[in-house]
Amino acid sequence: xxxxxxRRRLLAGSAATLALPAFARAQGAVKPRLTxxxxxxxxxxxxAITALGKKFEEKGGVWQHSPVPGFTTEMMNKLxxxxxxxxxPACSQLKGPEIAAWSKIAPTVDLDSIVAAAGYEKxxxxxxxxxxxxxxxxxxxxxxxxxTNMLFLSKRAMDKAKADKIPVTWADFNDxxxxxxxxxxxxxxxxxxxRADDGQKFEASLAGISPAAYRAAIMNLDTKALEGPxxxxxxxxxxxxxxxxxxxxxxxxxxxxxxxxxxxxxxxxIMGGWAQGVLRNAGFKFEDFVIAPGPSDNGKPxxxxxxxxxxxxxxxxxxxxxxxxxxxQLVMDPAIQTMYSQxxxxxxxxxxxDLSGEGWSDGQRRTAAxxxxxxxxxxxVLSLAHNMAQQNGLTAAMIDVFTEYAKNKTITPDQAVTxxxxxxxxxx
Amino acid sequence: MTEIVSTATQAGxxxxxxxxxxxxxxxxxxxxxxxxxxxxxxxxxxxxxxSFSPSTLVPVTGWVGLRNYNAVLAxxxxxxxxxxxxxxxxxxxxxxxxxxxxxxxxxxxRIRGENxxxxxxxxxxxxxxxxxxxxxxxxxxxxxxxxxxxHDLGWTSFRxxxxxxxxxxxxxxxxxxxxxxxxxxxxxxxxxxxxxDADIIKAAQIDGAGPVRIYRRVILPTLWPITITVVVxxxxxxxxxxxxxxxxxxxxxxxxxxxxxLVVYDLMFQRGQLGRGAAAAVLMLLILLAVLLPYAAWRYxxxxxxxxx
Numbered sequence: 116x117x118x119x120x121x122r123r124r125l126l127a128g129s130a131a132t133l134a135l136p137a138f139a140r141a142q143g144a145v146k147p148r149l150t151x152x153x154x155x156x157x158x159x160x161x162x163a164i165t166a167l168g169k170k171f172e173e174k175g176g177v178w179q180h181s182p183v184p185g186f187t188t189e190m191m192n193k194l195x196x197x198x199x200x201x202x203x204p205a206c207s208q209l210k211g212p213e214i215a216a217w218s219k220i221a222p223t224v225d226l227d228s229i230v231a232a233a234g235y236e237k238x239x240x241x242x243x244x245x246x247x248x249x250x251x252x253x254x255x256x257x258x259x260x261x262x263t264n265m266l267f268l269s270k271r272a273m274d275k276a277k278a279d280k281i282p283v284t285w286a287d288f289n290d291x292x293x294x295x296x297x298x299x300x301x302x303x304x305x306x307x308x309x310r311a312d313d314g315q316k317f318e319a320s321l322a323g324i325s326p327a328a329y330r331a332a333i334m335n336l337d338t339k340a341l342e343g344p345x346x347x348x349x350x351x352x353x354x355x356x357x358x359x360x361x362x363x364x365x366x367x368x369x370x371x372x373x374x375x376x377x378x379x380x381x382x383x384x385i386m387g388g389w390a391q392g393v394l395r396n397a398g399f400k401f402e403d404f405v406i407a408p409g410p411s412d413n414g415k416p417x418x419x420x421x422x423x424x425x426x427x428x429x430x431x432x433x434x435x436x437x438x439x440x441x442x443x444q445l446v447m448d449p450a451i452q453t454m455y456s457q458x459x460x461x462x463x464x465x466x467x468x469d470l471s472g473e474g475w476s477d478g479q480r481r482t483a484a485x486x487x488x489x490x491x492x493x494x495x496v497l498s499l500a501h502n503m504a505q506q507n508g509l510t511a512a513m514i515d516v517f518t519e520y521a522k523n524k525t526i527t528p529d530q531a532v533t534x535x536x537x538x539x540x541x542x543x
Numbered sequence: 544m545t546e547i548v549s550t551a552t553q554a555g556x557x558x559x560x561x562x563x564x565x566x567x568x569x570x571x572x573x574x575x576x577x578x579x580x581x582x583x584x585x586x587x588x589x590x591x592x593x594s595f596s597p598s599t600l601v602p603v604t605g606w607v608g609l610r611n612y613n614a615v616l617a618x619x620x621x622x623x624x625x626x627x628x629x630x631x632x633x634x635x636x637x638x639x640x641x642x643x644x645x646x647x648x649x650x651x652x653r654i655r656g657e658n659x660x661x662x663x664x665x666x667x668x669x670x671x672x673x674x675x676x677x678x679x680x681x682x683x684x685x686x687x688x689x690x691x692x693x694h695d696l697g698w699t700s701f702r703x704x705x706x707x708x709x710x711x712x713x714x715x716x717x718x719x720x721x722x723x724x725x726x727x728x729x730x731x732x733x734x735x736x737x738x739x740d741a742d743i744i745k746a747a748q749i750d751g752a753g754p755v756r757i758y759r760r761v762i763l764p765t766l767w768p769i770t771i772t773v774v775v776x777x778x779x780x781x782x783x784x785x786x787x788x789x790x791x792x793x794x795x796x797x798x799x800x801x802x803x804x805l806v807v808y809d810l811m812f813q814r815g816q817l818g819r820g821a822a823a824a825v826l827m828l829l830i831l832l833a834v835l836l837p838y839a840a841w842r843y844x845x846x847x848x849x850x851x852x
Contacts, residue, residue: 188812220601363686365707366795508814519797522709
């Protein structure tokens with residue numbers, strides 16, 4: 116017991132001695148410091164943010180990241196508690212329309228001058244940029260991009276179907292599924308059954324049928340568009356997808372089926388680009404599967420945007436303010452974005468990053484090309500299933516309809532259209 | 544030791560008189576009691592207040608009347624949750640009561656190894672609901688659980704896919720909940736069975752009553768108070784059920800197995816609608832009161848009858 120006390124005192128004493136010069140220095144030139152919270156604690160996400168922290172420290176900053184593992188909601192609970200206590204982190208993970216919603220409950224940092232100095236606005240997809248400047252001023256910065264409607268094809272299932280053409284439209288897709296079924300693929304679709312997964316099936320269907328209808332109905336909640344023929348067609352396409360799935364999928368995540376997918380027992384999967392990293396981590400090779408943009412009836416790629424971002428909360432401390440400026444510069448830096456995306460398997464936010472070099476996969480290159488095309492054709496839209504298109508309350512109400520429709524095959528597309536319109540009306 | 548203590552208190556009592564002498568006792572009882580009551584009451588009142596405010600992401604002041612309640616009551620989620628609660632609550636309470644009683648009667652037959660069996664039946668109670676839910680979600684999954692086992696044994700037309708059947712999924716929660724808590728009912732019933740006066744049973748035997756008749760006419764009627772206790776305890780579990788459902792079905796397939804507690808959590812923490820979530824929580828409290836108030840009234844009548852007799 117006495118030994119511990121002495122050791123503890125010694126430690127405390129030496130810590131104080133060490134801290135003194137740092138304190139003295141802070142009085143003079145401010146040493147940038149950043150307090151940050153995010154849910155990224157493990158796997159490639161954890162590795163990526165740790166690497167970002169290292170870069171921050173290399174630039175002479177003090178990196179204080181507190182990860183809140185688990186669901187995004189857990190991270191939000193911590194953020195809420197800190198904001199209510201008047202002690203928000205200098206920067207925190209937050210994305211989509213939640214940036215606008217949360218920026219109303221606590222003051223944020225105006226990043227306009229830093230963004231303008233970096234010439235960043237020109238290289239960000241316009242719809243994405245809008246989310247990060249809700250009142251016209253940049254208060255948050257996107258970090259990396261995924262598309263939620265990439266089409267994954269199993270090579271072995273393609274062999275069984277004797278097909279080698281990547282489907283472009285939904286009609287091609289449906290043909291291929293029938294061929295796979297006839298060729299002995301037990302379940303042509305390999306998706307899972309979580310809420311987000313069911314939401315993705317719908318958003319991929321609608322955006323592929325008509326990006327304009329998706330924008331009007333899902334992003335702008337136009338009442339007429341919500342009851343339009345495209346919505347009904349999307350529900351009909353979604354029913355086909357669910358009929359080709361393993362009925363035992365229940366509420367399992369898509370990753371449960373990856374082995375059956377690679378083995379050719381299941382054929383196709385509509386999933387976000389992150390599935391590439393999961394497939395690779397599970398030990399599968401690039402020869403086992405093909406990644407292509409999701410089906411689009413007009414033949415041009417449709418990109419359902421999902422982007423992680425950091426929002427910056429106002430702090431008075433000079434060292435935190437310096438840290439925020441440094442962090443903003445780092446997040447916009449093409450080298451940093453390259454480093455980050457190469458770890459997580461996403462693509463950079465900047466549309467001017469060259470992906471032809473080493474460290475990128477074909478899937479990432481195709482995704483980046485699809486984004487460029489989609490932006491040029493005004494076919495880059497925001498993902499509903501991954502909380503980019505609407506605030507959480509509305510998103511959840513709409514996904515209720517999709518997930519019920521996916522599991523209850525007695526609901527007709529007509530009924531589903533009515534339910535969707537009612538759900539939107541009920542939570543407006 | 545005991546003697547010394549008791550003489551000491553008796554000797555000390557006249558010296559420090561009344562309230563002051565009993566101060567430690569008061570402190571021991573009243574401080575924790577008041578603290579927990581204040582905790583419970585203040586947070587309940589706070590929730591009620593939030594339920595009338597326009598709070599969304601964070602609590603805010605303001606008055607929106609019954610708007611949050613109307614929104615919750617009109618939502619499909621709440622309707623499904625309420626219907627499920629009626630079905631789950633009644634099926635679970637009734638079936639766990641019957642299972643517990645049958646187990647208790649069987650154990651009451653002075654069998655060998657009673658202690659071991661009693662431990663086995665009570666054991667699930669020591670397991671957390673999350674564990675129960677996860678284990679049963681594996682067992683009941685048709686692709687990897689019981690159905691697959693039977694298929695692999697050769698009976699390939701066997702079907703047990705309630706977990707993914709939206710009409711039957713609520714029954715999987717009933718099954719898991721009964722597995723978890725019928726041991727609790729059994730323990731209470733067994734204590735009740737054992738406390739029946741042996742002389743009365745002897746008298747019934749002398750009168751020529753068989754075992755079935757003795758149970759029906761003599762023993763079971765004395766179990767009334769225990770039955771009521773079991774029903775009330777199980778009902779309040781059913782109403783506040785959260786972790787079990789969250790781990791077993793997470794409200795699915797689709798939203799077929801929503802329960803009120805899931806709706807509250809979903810509204811508050813996933814949808815960022817604190818006001819509506821609080822309204823749903825207050826509605827849950829009202830459902831609980833609807834169960835507990837009649838019970839309290841019944842206890843009151845019983846007590847009065849006892850004192851009058």
